[in-house]
Amino acid sequence: MTTNSIMRAESTRLKVAIWLLITMSVAVVVVPLAWVIRLAFRPQSAYSGDPTGVGGGFTFDNIRAAWDAGIGSGLLTSALVVPLGAMIATVLATVTGYALAKENVPFKRTVTALIVGTIAVPLTSLAVPVFDQALQFGYLGSRPALAVVYGVLFTGWGVLFMTSYFSALPDELLEAARCDGAGRLRTMIAIALPISVPAMISIFVVNMFSMWSELIIGLIMLPTTSQQTAAVVLAQFATQYRSGGPVTAAAMLVMIFPMVIAFFVCQRWLKAEILGGAVKG
Amino acid sequence: MEGADLAVRRPPAQVSAVPRARRRRRPRVPAGLFFVLPALVLIAFFVVYPLLRLVYLSFTKYDGLQAAQWIGFANYLELVNWDQFRQFVLNTALLLLGIPLWIAVPFMLAIAMFGVRGSGPARALLLLPALLPPVVVGSVFRIILADNGPLNTALRSIRLGALTLAWLSDSRVVLVTVVLVIAWGVTGMGVMFYTAGLVTMDQEIVEAAILDGAAWRQLVWYVYRPALRPVTQFWSLLLVLLTVTSFFPWIFSLTKGGPGGASTTIDYAIYQSGLVNNDLGRAAAISVIGVLFIAVVLAAISAWRRLSRSER
Numbered sequence: 001m002t003t004n005s006i007m008r009a010e011s012t013r014l015k016v017a018i019w020l021l022i023t024m025s026v027a028v029v030v031v032p033l034a035w036v037i038r039l040a041f042r043p044q045s046a047y048s049g050d051p052t053g054v055g056g057g058f059t060f061d062n063i064r065a066a067w068d069a070g071i072g073s074g075l076l077t078s079a080l081v082v083p084l085g086a087m088i089a090t091v092l093a094t095v096t097g098y099a100l101a102k103e104n105v106p107f108k109r110t111v112t113a114l115i116v117g118t119i120a121v122p123l124t125s126l127a128v129p130v131f132d133q134a135l136q137f138g139y140l141g142s143r144p145a146l147a148v149v150y151g152v153l154f155t156g157w158g159v160l161f162m163t164s165y166f167s168a169l170p171d172e173l174l175e176a177a178r179c180d181g182a183g184r185l186r187t188m189i190a191i192a193l194p195i196s197v198p199a200m201i202s203i204f205v206v207n208m209f210s211m212w213s214e215l216i217i218g219l220i221m222l223p224t225t226s227q228q229t230a231a232v233v234l235a236q237f238a239t240q241y242r243s244g245g246p247v248t249a250a251a252m253l254v255m256i257f258p259m260v261i262a263f264f265v266c267q268r269w270l271k272a273e274i275l276g277g278a279v280k281g
Numbered sequence: 282m283e284g285a286d287l288a289v290r291r292p293p294a295q296v297s298a299v300p301r302a303r304r305r306r307r308p309r310v311p312a313g314l315f316f317v318l319p320a321l322v323l324i325a326f327f328v329v330y331p332l333l334r335l336v337y338l339s340f341t342k343y344d345g346l347q348a349a350q351w352i353g354f355a356n357y358l359e360l361v362n363w364d365q366f367r368q369f370v371l372n373t374a375l376l377l378l379g380i381p382l383w384i385a386v387p388f389m390l391a392i393a394m395f396g397v398r399g400s401g402p403a404r405a406l407l408l409l410p411a412l413l414p415p416v417v418v419g420s421v422f423r424i425i426l427a428d429n430g431p432l433n434t435a436l437r438s439i440r441l442g443a444l445t446l447a448w449l450s451d452s453r454v455v456l457v458t459v460v461l462v463i464a465w466g467v468t469g470m471g472v473m474f475y476t477a478g479l480v481t482m483d484q485e486i487v488e489a490a491i492l493d494g495a496a497w498r499q500l501v502w503y504v505y506r507p508a509l510r511p512v513t514q515f516w517s518l519l520l521v522l523l524t525v526t527s528f529f530p531w532i533f534s535l536t537k538g539g540p541g542g543a544s545t546t547i548d549y550a551i552y553q554s555g556l557v558n559n560d561l562g563r564a565a566a567i568s569v570i571g572v573l574f575i576a577v578v579l580a581a582i583s584a585w586r587r588l589s590r591s592e593r
Contacts, residue, residue: 018393022403025403029409029410033410035425052438095316096320100313100317104313105314105316105317114321115320115321120526120579122568124527124568125571127556127564127568129334130327132561133330133334153328155320185312188316213415220556231530234416235420256414256417259414
């Protein structure tokens with residue numbers, strides 16, 4: 001990568017313009033975030049005196065208040081539901097993607113279209129029948145059931161990714177295992193799965209992020225207030241505390257904290273795999 | 282960069298490169314079927330069956346307690362005659378006008394930042410909002426854009442009071458606000474994809490154009506735009522699948538559909554009819570319209586892709 005071609009071609013005036021543009025766009029992103037993070041630690045009294053400012057000391061009271069007002073139990077519910085759901089989606093996507101890329105599946109085109117097509121169905125449009133189904137089959141309010149529903153609803157994305165991932169895997173590798181007498185199941189478990197661990201981790205993390213953020217299905221599947229997911233609790237926070245005080249800001253921080261940790265732990269896989277799979281195909 | 286659209290239409294492509302010898306030895310029931318069966322069964326139960334049930338419910342009067350009662354097209358007729366619902370569909374369609382902005386801003390930023398020394402950290406910072414759930418972004422801006430919130434106060438204090446707007450409570454402004462807030466949320470991810478496209482792009486075309494004396498506007502329009510078209514198609518599809526299929530979390534956390542329904546989308550109307558007013562039959566009818574709306578948008582996008590492919 002050399003220097004920016006446009007920049008080299010043109011005058012210093014353009015160079016200044018480009019730096020201004022970069023600085024401004026970074027400011028537009030960073031300033032609101034920094035302000036909200038600061039808000040979460042401002043004392044309530046300082047906030048009501050000067051809602052816009054950033055002064056007035058430092059306190060953990062807002063975090064405590066947000067925790068007591070429900071974001072803590074929301075975190076617990078999400079921590080129960082989301083990893084399980086992400087695991088289900090990842091396993092389904094890996095096995096299905098492997099079969100679609102490397103095995104003989106009858107009506108492969110139709111099967112692929114059906115599975116991948118699920119990602120185009122708006123989740124909000126599924127809300128009514130999913131609610132009705134949970135009511136009929138008696139699993140409304142069950143957290144493990146929500147994990148299964150999440151797992152299935154997010155499988156399509158993973159299948160899309162895993163199919164193109166496995167397609168890039170050389171056939172010879174699998175042929176060799178078969179020549180040595182391994183069955184199809186054994187070939188998948190002993191050869192294909194170990195190779196795809198980084199890919200599996202990356203779709204697991206992406207699934208965690210999507211499910212941690214998901215709102216409408218979580219909202220309808222867990223109607224009991226004390227069992228709502230973190231996203232649902234937060235969404236209601238923001239609108240209950242109308243003035244939008246420090247407690248809402250604190251609730252936001254608590255809600256995204258696990259995601260930030262997950263991101264830094266898994267950053268490596270995320271970049272390589274997602275870009276590789278999505279853009280280079 | 283052919284690859285960008287491959288990612289989406291690849292699965293059916295490379296299928297039957299199985300050597301003949303193996304094909305003869307294959308057992309009668311292909312093993313592949315067993316591998317896809319779990320996903321198929323679960324999708325049939327949790328997606329296909331609910332969709333069929335949805336269509337059925339849209340023709341009934343249903344509150345979730347008493348048995349659904351068949352009423353034919355009554356729900357749909359009611360929606361057609363409900364002035365506000367036409368407004369909701371229009372709102373959703375108007376939000377689609379945000380797509381050019383959600384494409385153009387990351388496109389321009391990625392080109393401007395590409396290869397500039399020290400732009401790496403800037404790009405990482407721009408990616409931050411993409412990691413935040415829509416609910417969080419919406420909640421942040423619900424605080425910041427309040428009538429007497431920090432943005433308006435700050436504008437007034439630097440004597441730009443003329444620029445203050447009732448971002449969330451003026452029915453003529455609120456949709457623009459939603460588009461801008463979504464832009465804030467998705468730009469960084471777009472920059473990431475366009476930068477990946479620039480990395481794999483043949484830089485010699487750019488050099489050649491510069492030698493021929495192309496101005497930066499010409500470079501952007503005649504060199505970068507066609508060369509990055511696969512990224513644009515991929516990114517627009519992703520925008521539709523991630524954002525247009527679910528305006529709900531943005532609307533729910535930012536405006537609650539207000540003021541007076543001015544920012545209520547089709548999917549927010551589903552929530553209101555179904556969960557707030559307990560009219561599941563009507564909510565089902567709105568849901569069916571929501572599915573059809575997405576189908577039309579996706580059809581338009583795939584028509585555009587086919588058109589631009591035959592152009593080349």
